[in-house]
Amino acid sequence: MKKTGPKAAIFLDRDGTIIEDRGYLTKKEQVCFYPQSFTALKKLQKHFLLFILTNQGGVSQGLQSRSQVDALNEYVVEELAHRGIHITATYCCYHQRSDNCACIKPKNFFPLKAALDYDISLEHSWTMGDHYHDVELGINMGGRGLYVLTGHGEKHKHSLPEDLPHLKDIAEAADYILSNRSAIPSNYLTMKEAAQRLKNGEVVAIPTETVYGLAGAALNEQALLKIFEAKNRPHFDPLILHGSCISDIESLVEYFPEKALQLAERFWPGPLTLVLPRSEIVPDLVTAGLETVAVRIPSHPMAQRIIEMAGTALAAPSANPFGAISPTHASHVQRQLGERIDGIVDGGASSVGIESTIVGYWKGEFQLLRPGGIPQEDIEEVVGPLKSFRTQEGSIPAPGTMKRHYSPKTPMVLQPPGMSAPQKGKIGRLTFGETKYEDCPIQLNLSPRGHLEEAAIHLYDFMRKLDGMGLDLIVADELPKDGLGRGINDRLQRAATKE
Ligand code: TXA
Ligand code: MG
Numbered sequence: 001m002k003k004t005g006p007k008a009a010i011f012l013d014r015d016g017t018i019i020e021d022r023g024y025l026t027k028k029e030q031v032c033f034y035p036q037s038f039t040a041l042k043k044l045q046k047h048f049l050l051f052i053l054t055n056q057g058g059v060s061q062g063l064q065s066r067s068q069v070d071a072l073n074e075y076v077v078e079e080l081a082h083r084g085i086h087i088t089a090t091y092c093c094y095h096q097r098s099d100n101c102a103c104i105k106p107k108n109f110f111p112l113k114a115a116l117d118y119d120i121s122l123e124h125s126w127t128m129g130d131h132y133h134d135v136e137l138g139i140n141m142g143g144r145g146l147y148v149l150t151g152h153g154e155k156h157k158h159s160l161p162e163d164l165p166h167l168k169d170i171a172e173a174a175d176y177i178l179s180n181r182s183a184i185p186s187n188y189l190t191m192k193e194a195a196q197r198l199k200n201g202e203v204v205a206i207p208t209e210t211v212y213g214l215a216g217a218a219l220n221e222q223a224l225l226k227i228f229e230a231k232n233r234p235h236f237d238p239l240i241l242h243g244s245c246i247s248d249i250e251s252l253v254e255y256f257p258e259k260a261l262q263l264a265e266r267f268w269p270g271p272l273t274l275v276l277p278r279s280e281i282v283p284d285l286v287t288a289g290l291e292t293v294a295v296r297i298p299s300h301p302m303a304q305r306i307i308e309m310a311g312t313a314l315a316a317p318s319a320n321p322f323g324a325i326s327p328t329h330a331s332h333v334q335r336q337l338g339e340r341i342d343g344i345v346d347g348g349a350s351s352v353g354i355e356s357t358i359v360g361y362w363k364g365e366f367q368l369l370r371p372g373g374i375p376q377e378d379i380e381e382v383v384g385p386l387k388s389f390r391t392q393e394g395s396i397p398a399p400g401t402m403k404r405h406y407s408p409k410t411p412m413v414l415q416p417p418g419m420s421a422p423q424k425g426k427i428g429r430l431t432f433g434e435t436k437y438e439d440c441p442i443q444l445n446l447s448p449r450g451h452l453e454e455a456a457i458h459l460y461d462f463m464r465k466l467d468g469m470g471l472d473l474i475v476a477d478e479l480p481k482d483g484l485g486r487g488i489n490d491r492l493q494r495a496a497t498k499e
Helices: 036-044 066-082 109-118 132-141 153-159 170-180 191-199 221-231 246-250 258-267 301-310 330-340 376-383 452-467 485-496
Strands: 009-012 049-055 087-093 126-129 144-148 204-206 213-217 240-242 272-277 292-296 357-362 365-370 412-415 427-431 442-445 473-477
Touching (some): 009 109, 009 132, 036 066, 036 170, 049 066, 049 109, 066 087, 087 109, 109 132, 109 301, 126 170, 132 144, 144 153, 144 170, 191 204, 191 213, 191 301, 204 301, 204 330, 213 221, 213 301, 221 330, 258 272, 258 357, 258 376, 292 357, 330 452, 357 376, 365 376, 412 485, 427 452, 442 452, 452 473, 452 485, 473 485
Parallel strands (some): 009 126, 049 087, 126 144, 240 292, 272 357, 412 473, 427 442, 427 473
Antiparallel strands (some): 204 213, 272 292, 357 365
């Protein structure tokens, strides 16, 4: 099959970026294009698919109707088409922030939809707009965002982080993109190409909402062996199998206990892995010879699509060399494993950022085998108090839960916030919330607002950044011990373990 590969995209804000911002528009007579839009977009479309992505909260406030907004968007697209500019799709959020919808900027809902519908490499894609949320959208999707000073740009400029590039208008932004863009690597695949390779028994890195997984067909021993080899992973460490729906999973387990079904109903698709009695068809390579098998349904829409197209459940451990930091962007996989695997699907930044919570069922009891993307408290709402496998006699064997894991090359320590560094030298700090260290020039804050969800998203990326700075020591602050904090502390603890 000829390789086509994914494409790069630009997600363009409409008002204040392509056309003048004149409040909530209802009639096409109100549309006024910035004259520089036409040349800028013509230049960009040589290398990028163009999308318009606009928030029209006036609909929710009753100030414009949905059909007025749609007609106006159509008009903008037609006017651009008359000038030889092709807009691949227009995405519109009709809500206001208080509606708490899934699609408002800076949420990556629409870029992800575009990636699913048009095979977009989000990490090579850009956003552009006159609000900071346009830039945050670029970051959240795993690409880059540019701020333009037209529209509301000049007015809100003071609220931007200092180092953020801002451009005079769409023309300057286009030139900035064209001189800063990078080519999509030839081993990046479309979902269809990836599915074909998986069918052939090859191994491909795919995005999931937790971390990128190195996938191979679950029942194909050749593919399973390749996974272990590419990761340099010991064979005693069992793999998780991924389905796109519960019927993919049913044949892999001996049976679903009632309570496990309740967990599945509440948390799938999503970052929960269930360890259940295995069925006979599961190869020993998957389970490391255990009587149980780990299964999950990821919520990342591209992971689901790839599983469906491959027509098989996929075994997928995190796509990193054994023991190293897990990948939350396609470029992380590319740097660590690119040469050793048969391709990568870029699905943008993983939206959870740490691995799934693993819950095991054995002899009528549920145990927490690994804290992760779903807080223990939420799982206990369904099945009651969980036993922690480390403290229990007769617990389920969980051979892959090494003390040292997720580790940077730089030595690392984990300590309560506010403490001074345990040694001199070039120190980098990994902090959280309001904690600041006056004496330390290198600090990355996982979430200045103190949000655990945000901290999880940044965790591995920031560990990688610190690891690349040539430090003598990384000092990480412990996070609060509730909710996702438990999973994050677990990863930090293991990253800081020496042997
Ligand atoms: O979020 C995730 O779970 C990611 C994404 C790619 O889905 N996958 C992931 O896989 O973290 P991995 O291989 O890095 O971790 C899987 C761990 C094993 O190391 C082991 O601790 C546990 O799952 N596991 C797998 N099968 C098991 C079994 N039958 N019994 C006990 N533990 C098992
Ligand atoms: Mg705007």
